[in-house]
Amino acid sequence: MYSTIQFVHSIWAYLVLAILVITTINSLAKFFGKKEYGAKDMRLALFTLITMHLQLLIGLVLFFVSPIGLNAITTNGMGGLSSAARKLAVEHPTLMIIAIVLVTIGYSKHKKQRLSTPKFKKLAIFYTLALIAVLAMIPWNQWF
Template identity: 85%
Template sequence: MYSVVQFVHSYWAYLVLIVLVIATVNALSKFFGKKEYGGKDMSLALFTLITMHIQLLIGLVLWFVSPNGLQAIKANGMGGLSSQARQLAVEHPFLMIIAVVLVTVGYSKHKKQRLSTPKFKKIAIFYTLALIAVLAIIPWSQWF
């Protein structure tokens, strides 16, 4: 089960990253370009939210079944983890949860706005912060 969940988590991450980049660039360009908010913008923001939440669920399952997650903490304690093990068991999940929260808050706040510019502003701010968090904590050595 572990290898299947890890495989899905690893490859779904590419989709999440691509969609998050597209949604962020879309919001930033339309905010600065003073464009009108439309149905495609709503769909893109929602699809980003959905892919992030699915990745979170897959990641939580992985954290519980992986030897690098909860099992590593149980076996070694927090003080016994190497820096790489700590990153996989603690830092990566924590910062990714923060990124999902940022996307969720940004999506929720943008829905409350009536005008296009404030809608794009909310998405741009929160999705950009989420993108920075995701890029900062991706285990790049395992990706390439």
């Protein structure tokens, strides 16, 4: 079960990263280009929100069934974790949750705006911060 969930979490991460990059670039380009907000932009922002929340659910399941998640913390204690184990068991989940919160806040705030420029500004700010957080916490050595 663990290996299947880890595989799904890893594969889904590629989709999450791709759609987050696309939505962030789209928001930045249309904000600086003073473009009009359309249905495509709404779908991109919503799809990013949905994919990230699904990744959170998969990640939470993985955290509880993984030997390097909660099990490593309860077995070794926080002081007994190596830096690599701490990154996977504590830092990665924490910063990824923060990234998902940023996307959720950005999506929520952009919906309240009536004009295109403020909509893109909210999306650009929050989605860029989320993208930075995601890129900082991806375990690159395990990805490739």
